Amino acid sequence: MEGAENIPGTGPVILAGNHLTFIDSMILPVVCDRAVYFIGKDEYVTGKGLKGRLMAWFFTGVGMIPVDRDGGRGGVAALMTGKRVLDDGQMFGIYPEGTRSPDGRLYRGRTGIARLTLMTGAPVVPFAMIGTDKLQPGGKGLPRPGRVTVRFGEAMEFSRYDGMDRDRYVLRAVTDSVMTEVMRLSGQEYVDMYATKAKAA
Template identity: 75%
Template sequence: MSRIVLKAFLGVLMRVLFRPKVEGAERIPGDGPVILAGNHVTFIDSMFVSLIVKRPIFFIGKDEYVKGTGLKGKVMAWFFSTGGMIPVDRDGGHGGVAALMTGRRVLEEGKVFAIYPEGTRSPDGRLYRGRTGVARLALMTGATVVPFAMIGTDKVQPGGKGRLHIAPVTVCFGQPLDFSRYEGMERDRYVLRALTDEVMSEVMRLSGQEYVDIYATKAKAA
């Protein structure tokens, strides 16, 4: 119930302030496991997607978001948990495995799992090489992959943090991708790379971003 109330309240607020344009939301299956795979340009991307899509969405977030103390910490923990975030320690040596297994559990329950294949926010607004977890999840669970693109959220929250600005936002959903013909090949790294590149190609087409064939983490380190 608290999730419905939060979504209704923030949904109205979002529509009044940002008037987001949504394209292709009808392409998201109404039931069964679905992976929403998109670009990641700012911290609030997950909030916009969660409020726009009718089905409840679950996504991975840093566990530090729910570990705060005092009133502020409790409010943040409630907000993120109610909004569908599943906390995972991604900084540890097994962070990637934990995130993958969490996504698998969500999908095997027939739910919607949102993932950013780049693995982190883009450091400069360009689209970076996708990590193969999205393909692995699709092959392990049989989930349909729906690519999506966030356009304009980097203007709402420049730099990925700080106060919000009023700016137009568009969320585009592409045609569902069915990878069932590759069932049982989730350990084949060539298949995983090919499917991940197919997803990222669709995200690039939807977003209009320039593509960079290196990982975003490497770009940030440089």
Template identity: 75%
Template structure:
């Protein structure tokens, strides 16, 4: 019941309320595995990608989002799974490997996998150095990478705020990046860094953000 209500009522309502501007939607291939690599400004970034994409988009989320009890917990779980979230326990030593393998399965099924290479939300609105998981996934699966810029999502749900606000956002999709020339080199750290930096360069160009050559987690810790 919750899933039906979300698909038929909530998702169309969100499109009407937020009226997202979408640019470059034609850059998302109609078939085959695709990695949508976007900047990360707010909790709502991944849901907005799924809201406007022409094909279903799957992304990772904390398993606690779908384990709540009661009506509220069930409704929350139905919302996140409906918009494409795959619950994964990302904590601990095995968390990163589990996340990578989950993304790989999605792509090997010919689907779209959404990822935020920064790994965590930007602490100040700037674009931070990307983690190389996006490059490993591209090389392991042969998926093209479509850079994505989310603009204005931090105003929808500022850090620390539980309830979203109504604010128009823009989602820009860049031209697909094909890294098949590096096939078989998914364990070469220099290749992985070069691919990741190329992806982040396109995200920076699309978003207009200032780039910081350090990881967002380090910036938050400082």
């Protein structure tokens, strides 16, 4: 772990980083001294039988908050969940790309991250997962042994944009500045396209 001193010890914080594989959300809470909450698909905690109960126990234990992200209301539900966590003075983890990278490159960030920081005043600490895709290629199967680096950058604050959380140009500028830091920390090639569109193609 590198740059842990950049995470504020108290108060609301947004951790925003790249997303390479399924186990990113398992590693992030392990390397942080404070509890990290993040959203995940509600299907992770609604499974049946022993396997379903074990998955629900694990994901809620590592700080996942289940949200139904399908349909038009999914993004709003995710945003409001993050706001509640931050209003309580906690840390909220988010992957601005919105989904795992299909090829290891860094894709365009969605502006929910910008709305969260502008609505709550919480600083954004960018981070980079490096090597998790080698442990679990394609996000499937059991992880293999290997070395992973989690690198945190300096906290970013956007108080100069107070009251502008509905200005789409401001939202894009804030999001892009966060993604630029994630790119610098990760060393990934940047693609100015949404990862979901790349997967569909």
